Amino acid sequence: MNEKSAVNETNIDMGKELSKWTIMFHNAIASKLGITVTEFECLESVYRNEVTTAGDLARKTGLTTGAITNVIDRLEKSGLVKRERDPKDRRKVIIEPITGREAEVNKYFDSMTQSMLELYLKYDEKEFEIIYGFIASVINILKEETKKLQEPATPVK
Numbered sequence: 696m697n698e699k700s701a702v703n704e705t706n707i708d709m710g711k712e713l714s715k716w717t718i719m720f721h722n723a724i725a726s727k728l729g730i731t732v733t734e735f736e737c738l739e740s741v742y743r744n745e746v747t748t749a750g751d752l753a754r755k756t757g758l759t760t761g762a763i764t765n766v767i768d769r770l771e772k773s774g775l776v777k778r779e780r781d782p783k784d785r786r787k788v789i790i791e792p793i794t795g796r797e798a799e800v801n802k803y804f805d806s807m808t809q810s811m812l813e814l815y816l817k818y819d820e821k822e823f824e825i826i827y828g829f830i831a832s833v834i835n836i837l838k839e840e841t842k843k844l845q846e847p848a849t850p851v852k
Contacts (some may be wrong), residue, residue, distance in 0.1 A: 710833075724803045732771055733758075737766050738775055741790050742797055746779070749788050757845040775800070 718732065725735035733756075740755055753763040767790060770776045775796050781787035818826065 711846070720758070720807070724800070727803060728773065728800065730769060730775070733770055734766050734773075737763070738770055738792075739769075741776055742792055742800070747789050749778075749790060752790060757841065 721735055722732045725732045728738075730738070737752055737756060737758075740752060747824065749760065749763050749767060752758075752767070753760045756763070759764070767776065767778065767788075771778060774793055776790050776792055779789045779791055781789050815823065
C-alpha cells in the first residue's frame with residue numbers, strides 16, 4: 696500500500712471523531728456516576744488493577760500528587776473507592792474499589808460490549824489481527840504523545 700492511498704484528510708478526521716466519541720461516551724458514564732471524566736478514568740485504572748497506590752495513579756495519569764489526592768477524595772466521597780494504609784509501608788495509601796460498586800459501573804458498558812462483540816464477529820481472524828494491531832499501535836502513539844505533552848516546557852532563550 697502506498698503512503699498516499701492510506702492517508703487522507705478523511706482518515707485523519709475519522710481518528711479525531713473516534714477520539715471525540717470515546718471521550719463523550721466516558722463523560723456520559725461519569726455524569727451518571729456524578730463524577731468528572733478525569734475521575735472516571737482514574738476509577739477505571741483502579742478497577743483494572745493498573746494502580747494500587749495514590750503515587751501509582753499519579754504516575755499513570757500524569758496528574759500531580761495534589762490533583763490525585765483531590766480525585767481520590769471525590770471518588771471516596773462518591774462511595775466508589777476507599778483508602779487503606781499499606782501494611783508493609785504505612786507511608787503508602789492503597790486505593791481499592793468498593794465491593795459491589797464496580798458492577799454498577801460496568802452495567803453502563805453492557806450495551807457497548809454487546810455491540811462491539813457483534814462488530815468483531817463481522818471480521819475473520821486475519822482481518823481482526825490487522826485491526827487489533829492498528830488499534831494497539833494507535834494506543835502506543837497516544838501514550839507517547841501524551842507523555843510529550845506532559846513534559847515541562849523548556850524555556851525559550
